[in-house]
Amino acid sequence: MRQGEISLVGLLALFSLYLMWKSTELPIGYIRGQGPGGGFWPFWLALGMLLSCLASAWNWWRGLSPASRSDEPLMDAFGWRTLLYVGGSVVVFVALISIVSMYGAVAAFLFYYLRFLGRHSWFLTLTISILLPIGLFFFFEAVMLISMPQGMSFTQPFFDLMYDIIY
Amino acid sequence: MEVISFLADGILLALEPVNFALIIIGVTVGLFIGAMPGLGSVNGVAILLPITFLVPPNSAIIFLAAIYYGAMYGGAISSVTLGIPGASTAVATTFDGRPLALQGRASLALVTAALASFVGGTVANVLFTLFAPVLASTALSFGPPEIFALMLLAFATFVGLGGDDIPKTVFSICLGLVLAAVGFDTISGEPRLVLFEIDGFMRGIGFIVLAIGVYGIGEMLWTIEQTRGEVTTTNPKMTVKGMASDAKEAMQRGWKGTWIGSLIGFFVGILPAAGATPGSLMSYGVAKMLSKTPEEYGNGSPDGVAAPEAANNSASTGSMLPMLTLGIPGSPTTAILLGGMVIWGLTPGPRLFLDETEFVWGLIGSFYISNIAALVINLAFIPLFVWMLRMPFTILAPLIFVLSIIGGFAASRSMHDLWLIVIFGMAAFFLRKFDYPLAPAVLAIVLGPIAEPTLRQSLLLSSGDPMIFFNRPIAGPITIIAIILILLPGIKLLRRKRAMAKN
Structure with missing residues (x-):
């Protein structure tokens, strides 16, 4: 320290x-x-x-x-691992936004965190990772009229489908 | 008597079925928008402004004012439950609201915030009704030196907030103020501090970017590392009896902060360009200074929740005053309301009270109704917000990360800012390891855009003579008090050293 x-x-x-x-x-x-x-x-x-x-x-x-x-180290092995697994996943989350869209990145991040760091069941992991991004989509795109990044062109069919539901 | 008659007419207008329904919808929508990290009253009012063209101006302004009210109540929710201020006005609520939540007393924090907000709103409504024209002219006499002196006073209270390590607190304040200066020089229009020649910095660094980085990402990393992932401190139980007992405790332990916040918030709120954020911060600082137990502040003091919450509600009503009487917005939200009034064909200014009596008093009447509606709706939703804290931490943590990132984008619409949020979060984690207080930096980035132009305008007025801050009747005493407050920790330290040397 x-x-x-x-x-x-x-x-x-x-x-x-x-x-x-x-x-x-x-x-x-x-x-x-x-x-x-x-x-x-x-x-x-x-x-x-x-x-x-x-x-x-x-x-x-x-x-x-x-x-x-203090002669203690700045962080022990657990601390550095936390920083790598949690902090690193946030970095990857933000990096993914430009590729798989904001909602895709949210789904991927939630899946990783809940399943691999939280060790939750497959059912809970998939339910939250799928339903929350859809809920966020309706809140931001339909209610608040805020468009989130849509990532690369391969995500377009998903957005076309969702916009058909809204409009 | 005339005032009471006008007010009664205004309240009756606000209670008309359409207007009453709009108040209920507006307060509820505002509550949820205010509770979202990154979204505040300004977003809610701006986004829903076009909808109001469907109803008459009376109903439209009542609806928007209800959203404003609801959002002011809602800002406390994310400060307490997530530890991320929903808006700049709720930054100070985090200081004691979050520790209370971590002690399993989120319900007490939320009930205290709701009751303090109600009292703050009511005090402001009464002051607004009684003294509107007189107070408006007093606020108008505040020029750049007076406003800068007020900012200096706010920074002086930061020094007190930062604990014992004064150099680290000063560093934090200066860092926040420099970050606020990134982008363009608003006076000359030239690019300034475009760090590492990255174009994204030309848009400046918004308060919300630093706040989400520090309180969203940094705070979560810190919590996970410190608790080794085993967070067990948040297990609140909610019952009607428990809430009643919390309400009683909130009244006993939060009354002082509530009154301080109600009065300071209103008077800071009516100052053009000041608004609820400096009001809530100054109230927190003053409440701490006047407290017999200042050491409780920052560790979960109900007074520390009550003071900023009463102040931000009081200030939001106060900031309507210069808007209605002088046509000068007291906050970004009232600037949008002002724009709405112009679109509806109304001319804000001194003649509004004479020409549009029904409109003005209908709005004032709606403040009273909205305040009661916001209290009831907020209290009704507290069990839902507290329920969030019962979730396992391994579910709550990723949700907070997601809300931080998506809320950060919603506020700025920029990937550059998202990366900044991550960088600020990581930096905050390490700075906190070495006891750097980060709240002063967040508060400084909010006040920087007010402090810098008022300082430069003041020095221009005085041809560079800093005595302008000392020889004006209002600015002088405020500046002197601020300097005393800045020097106070140093004086205390010297006295402590002398006492130790004697012993």
């Missing part, structure tokens, strides 16, 4: 410097007749971020934060 905290502070300090540099693409000072330039607000705030990082580093050096006094 101790090493992790100072590494994170370092990363955040670098990000603050990047934001300060990006802010200077617009004027960061006062322009007579126009007021503060477009970069003024983000530049000084990013400087505030950098100073906060320096203060956090100072606290770390003096051992004031709980993480700076």
Whole structure:
């Protein structure tokens, strides 16, 4: 944890410097007749971020934060596995949206999570994975009139069928 | 007496069968829209605006106002049950509503939210009825320096919200404000902070993207990792007797926050461009500051649920005031209502009270009826919302992920934003590991678009002299209070150190 905290502070300090540099693409000072330039607000705030990082580093050096006094690892094997299986599945879920449509990706994600991570029965898994995306389709497309991504062209027959039901 | 007579006529108009039916439908629809992560009153009112052209303007505005009311009640539901604020106005409700749910007391949190919302709405309705013209002119005297001073006060309360690690809290606030500045400079119109030259950033980063990332994805990953997948803390039991006992407890332990929220919410709500979000946040901060047990805040204090919930309902009524009397919307939702009024052939402004008496008082009358309807409908649905928490966590967790992603897309309609939600979620998970408070960042991204232009306009007015925030009669005291609040944790720390050195 101790090493992790100072590494994170370092990363955040670098990000603050990047934001300060990006802010200077617009004027960061006062322009007579126009007021503060477009970069003024983000530049000084990013400087505030950098100073906060320096203060956090100072606290770390003096051992004031709980993480700076801890010799435990950032996460054990279970933690990393969780991040991989759960966090990774969310990444795949979002990636699938452009391929199999939002509703297809919802169905696939629910199927994976309920069956393989939740170890629920086939009946419950299939019921939720099929009925929820259909319910969401009617809520968003028919009631709220919000169109979700339809993925690649092979999903079109499904959408044609569903739109025939709505309209 | 004249006011009472007008109000009685307005209430009778709201109770006409068609209008009453529209209130019931509007409140119910609003409740469910407000409960969906990513969708708030602004979505509900915008989407259903075209439907209102089928009915007369009186009924139309009553319907839309009922949706607005319902959504304000509904925002608390996802904050408590899912831990994701349904809308920016319900962010502060998450702080104590979620811990209560995790302690198996979701019913108490939801009942407290419903009762506080009712009181907030009622207080605002009475103030609205009595002081409409006077309050409107007071709010109009708020210029950019006064509004920026109010924002500064809101940020000062963040420092108090963030716990003991002040540098991490300040980092979180600054990060939220910088993220709010991504996109275009609204004054010069030039692209600004287009990070890593990715075009998607030109659209800016919406509040909901960060909120869903932090509270949807990040919070779930954190919960699963911390509990090792064995979440057993949410097993609420719902009975009528239990709800009555919760209502009694809510009144005993949430009354202070309710009154603070009701009053602050209304006065912040009537300020143009402020609205319910700063109102609910400031109410939470003030309630915590005035509390004898501030350490309970963030750990499941009913007062911590009551203050923001009373405030957001109170502010939503308050924000109608400048819309009706001056033609200035107090919030994004009232901006859409204003657009509707123009389409219906009405001219918002001071003459509206004289020329369209029936319309104005019918609307005010409907506030009272909608408030009662929202309380009853909300309480009736609480068992359904609490039932959601009894689901096994391995079913609830993927549902929350799905609602976060689909709600995030519904709010922004952009794949770029969906990827940002995932990145923010992962970043939030790691930042939380090292005790970075994330609520201040979410609240800062909401207030950033108000704070920056008011600061720049103020400095332009004063030719760059920051004393403009100190030498104006309203802005000055607010700024000084904000500075004292910012310095307070540092002063406390110094005193603690001195006391330790003495001992």
